[in-house]
Amino acid sequence: MPMTLPINTNYHDPDAQTLLEFLPQLQTLTPGQEEGVAFLRRFLRRKEVQATMKSYKSISILSYRKLRPVSMASVALAANIFCDIRKCSDQPASSEELLEILSKPHVQALLYTHDVIAKRDYDIGNCNSKPIQLSEENNVKVVQLVKKDEPLGVTIQQNEATGIIEIARILHGGAAYRSGLIHVGDEIHEINGIQFTGRNPDDMANLLARLTGPVTLKLVQRQEESSPKRASNIRVKALFCYDPKEDTIIPCQNAGLPFQRGDILHIVSQEDPMWWQARPESQSEGMTGIIPSQLLQERREILQELMTKKEVSNRRARSVSPCKISPRISRSKRVKKVMYQAVQHGEFEMGDIPTYEEVELLKPDPDLNRPLILAGVSHVGRNELKQRLIGSNPSRYVDVVPYTSRPPKSYEVQGREYNFVTRREMESAILARRFVEHGEYRGHLYGTRRDSVLSIVESGRVPILTPSAKALRYLRTSEIKPFIIFIKPPSFDCFRDSRLKYNAMFTSEDGSARTCSEDIISAVLAKSANLEGNFGHLFDSVLVNDDISRATEELIRLADSVGRDLQWVPAAWVE
Template sequence: PDCRSAPLLYFSQRDFEPTLPPIPDDVLEEDEDSVKIVSLVKAKDPLGATIKRDKSTGAIVVARIMRGGAADKSGLIHEGDELKEVNGISLEHRKPKEILTLLARSQGEVTFKIIPASSKEEMSSHKKLFMRALFDYDPNEDPTVPCKDAAVAFERGDVLQIVSMEDDTWWQACHLGDSNTRAGLIPSQQLHERWSFYTLAVRQPTSDVNGPSLSFPAGLRRSFRLGRKSSLAGEAAQSGRWSTGVHGSVCPPTYIEVIPYHRDPKDRHRLVVLVGPSGVGVTELKRRLLISNPDHYGVTVPHTTREKRSQENEGVDYHFVSIHMFEEDILNHRFVEYGRYRGHYYGTSLDSVHRVMSEGKVCLLDVHPNKIKHVYTAEFKPYVVFVKPPHIQEVRLTRRRAEFTCAEEDKNSVRIFSEEDFEDMINSAETMESQSGHLFDKVIVNGDIAVAFRELKAALEKVEKAEVQWIPAEWICSSPTKARRSCGHLDSWI
């Protein structure tokens, strides 16, 4: 943003200064506690404040108040205050540099309409709590709902505005944007978790209570074309049926708090993470996306410690590095995921993700769900797509003679699925969804690869075109440093 000084302002404090104007008629009585009118007068000295656009809401906010400046002495403007209007002109969708130009054209008295930071917090806590549903809910199929006519139906992915959480079992909510629709009942997080645990306990076989069976993580096997044996298999053995995941609590997927994100055209594209069990078709979907638009989509180049072969190119097939360098990057947490195969390391680094995104492309990343946590941050803003198999009868029909390209050394091999493979695919999908379902933005059932591809491509295009995207609140609010880095541009001096 343009940081050049606009004509600057003083608070009117003396009798011979212009008389403060009356409060505009369009400020309603019920807004008196949440909206403030401040009148200032231009002078030679600066106002002593900076502004920026909050990227999560699109609002223009006061970023800093300089001690001893006019704004500080007036006591009327504070850090975090949202500027709504200048001289009756709305600041909605305006950039800081446009506001500087607007102030430059103003003469004498300048009137600001402000939402104080304290009022914004109160409004947010009482009116602006949004949750994205992580399950489908139909009150007509719920025998426990107190009143079916008073309940709200929703689907996975819907954003709900929570109106009341006073009842421990039944919250009041409405669909986002349904301003004319009354609030209705939805099952609380506690209620749905309790029901999910009960359902799982009833149908869970005794042999699976202590955790999933030993297997190589599917995402790593697909990404690096490795075999089944891996030192990472122990991680799968040590994890329980329910994992703490990113949120650090043992719970099935219910709701996740979200906030609006207004993507600036200059911002990097969101990272796209594809996950799913082995054989479900994640690799094929990724391949089709790349073919459909190679200038728009890109993939990472993995790192390895094995020797480069004659037909391979550095930075195209792999990044070939020393064992010392690879292990140093492991210690510095520079890998999204990694493993060993036949004595050599293979891995996907965070740097390789950055390279694709810096080219202005949408980076397609294929990882195991328990590795998403390494990129589940405001920096990458991942859009996570879970690809799951259909019912086992359809799996048998569509996968029985499916051909999958194996390791590069054995390109002519054809994978024929066994009945055990089908069962493993279904069980693995259920485990992934139960453990990591709270991370999934989109779930696609791959019964027909052509249909699944069209659905995936349409979903990604919709996300890119959306003016407002809903992202987990924890990305912005989990730490002051992260919030400052993610919520706005550089400050503009006023």
């Protein structure tokens, strides 16, 4: 038989002791539940449980007595006293001490508990009472909050028809949200006894920002109170940078949430079609901030693009050439743009306006490695980093050789730089949808075959690709699931010094080698900045190639982490 030890606490409650004495009998009646009985024994011996049981019995005894509290609104009374003292210009030392006492959280919590007990809100029987139908005149509620060093968590607006200030939005996690007493649409008439009917909303916002301690709000409810909606569990990757201080149309700049491109955000509420509520994924608690919704951001970008085109059109109209006929450019000097195509397999293709992308965590699969894509411009060191990564572990990392219809150059080897095939062979494979991406440049076809990538993945190795930037969006599919690393050049001086240190040579399109020059460095930096601006929302990581040895170590570490750690990927990639 298990022993029943006495309760080791100052609150020796006879009822708790009775329950403990019954536990051996309970264990006999329920064989196989020893763990549950042991849990109950530990639970009943806790000091907190003993104190709670004693407090409950004391309150239960008081409920049968004819005791009347002196006041049922001690929080409001303390708040009024607090405000009256602060209004006085000359305050003695005793007043300062009283203000400090009333501002303490423990005192405010004690006053709040007093009001709850005085109003008998703890009485379970009140839950069965019928709701009281309030008239419009009596539809007034007084909300008492204790505001610490945090915003109240609401945004306000002025009703254009009535001129009354209303609650426009309640931020999840804030003091107003936690209270459960304030709702969207409530009219704010008074704050700590100060009338705000017909006044400027900025005055109220400034007051709420300054107030600390007890805050009493007199509200008029103009709509039926609905139960708070459950928070959303959507996570998105931000595809643009946002600073609320630079946003001229945000309802409240102080309530805005700044973020950088690539940040993971937890969207808590999408009730407002123009302004979502979100918090950084790394922040599990606290008040949310507001961010522009996808619809608002797309409209803003479209408007900005139209304004930019209009400005360019106006500048061109002002600088029309006096010549009636412009000189023609010979076809030999025209460069045909690379036009990539892809098979999307019915997947949603990201639009031209990057806003947000819904993401989920992908668990690494030891049998299916994610391909690595090294994105970047020419002469930034992608190929050197690729060869060093493959050399660090040739049995794991494998180069994916693309296909082309152009003839090989003198220094190129079949199957090393490219797989050289005829144009007819490539066109047949393209029609058979065997390429994950393909395009045409200077009259020749280029592309990456699907089986070239998947065969390496199925063999348990990691494919390494260095495609053109315009092919990234087409390789970024649920079938391939690549991890895209942007190889970024360092600053001008660092770029020049690091290339001179290793006597770097740049290969031109005709195959000739050229030494490093300031013109080449400036062109690389400009092209890289343009690439990052246009495709940066597709990158999973950025690696600065300031020193080839250090960058190689960082690339190896990053490649290892892809196969080991959880990664945020588009939600469509997670089955």
